[in-house]
Amino acid sequence: MNKKELLLIVIGFIFSINLNAQNKLEIGINAGLNYPDIRGNEYAKYNNFKVGYLVGVSLDYYLKENLSIRANLNYERKIKKLELTFYDNQAQETGTENYNENFDHLNIPILLKHEFKNSKFFVNGGPFFNYLIDNKIDKKYPNDDSNLVTKQKKIDFGLSAGVGANISIDKKNELVVELRNDLGLIDTGGVPNQVNGTVKTNTLKLILSWNLGIK
Template sequence: MKKRNFITAFIFLLIYQFSQSQNNDNFKVGLNLGSNLFDLTHDESFNRYKGALSYSFGMSFEYIINSKFSIVSNINYDNKIMKTDYYSFYDLENMQELPAEDKTKFNYINVPLLIRFYFGNNNTFYSNAGLFYNYAINIQNVGKLKETGETVTFFEHEKIIKKYDYGVSLGIGTNFNLGDKNVFSIELKDELGIANIADYHHTNLATLKTNTIKLILNWELPI
């Protein structure tokens, strides 16, 4: 409950800052849209799974400290996917093993808090470093038998994976100033989870951590 209250308070703080942004030249607001590639590490059960390209979108908030440094945060919706084409489902009724495809979707609210450093001519480039917090609003597993196309659920992941995740975020990007306060940026970032999101102890699923590579486009709103 404390974590939810913290996230709620943080979001309201960002909304308040947004409402004051027209009177503060140091505060910038933007829109994010991009793709992500998700991976789960430190567990043999997921070695056969590979990340699939998916999407992220949200809002960005930046407070300029000086010409070189700023504080950056986002409120993002992340859709992340793990899948495998080499899953076997054992049919107890007919006593046979059936080939299957398996896909697990993670839907996160993603909130990073970063320090940004600008460099290069006219501060065209920047790097980010900081922390992130994820809260899962949905975890869904869907499998499909290759021979029949029947849809099945192999694991109830929402019962064995924790709702929250946190870790370290690192990124590098560049800005494109198109005039009339239209500024676009492109950023490559890595969100490396340090939390153990496994909630199924004393099994081979005792340790599970995340890693997400993101390619993000951002449009700074001309306000």
């Protein structure tokens, strides 16, 4: 799946929402930062990750006044830091170089959201689904370890939970600030062949959404 196909999916998603929008449905756009991590094998703690980003669209379908189903369709980039140490012929360290490995995902969480009465705060939780669109290492990265690493799986699935606040701008528009954590429950692969264990994801996110007043 390339970026053009992803854009068409997003446009189609928004268009279908507009066709079926009712008073109980709120539509918005969102952007945010993520900080990923992995677990499941003895070397997982040695992986270094950097802050990545996400952009997408959101919707809230209200089941009743304070209870809704909140869903997102996000393009999400996770960034892993690769560091190489160089040595001279006397085995003395001469320096280090840093490179990035980028993981581009289509992220779809479907959450049950509860808003506290007489308050702007809410909690939500539910399953998430990730599809790996692309996985690339910086072109200047000199090592080729492809024969040592199992293939990265396309699918990731788990549970997501978050807390946040709705901030009203006017009668129709509002900002939504949310801190969310995605806990992966399945093995996504990519662990070195000589290492026992799995790779399961964990991603902390800070998300800012703008509900557009489209209902």
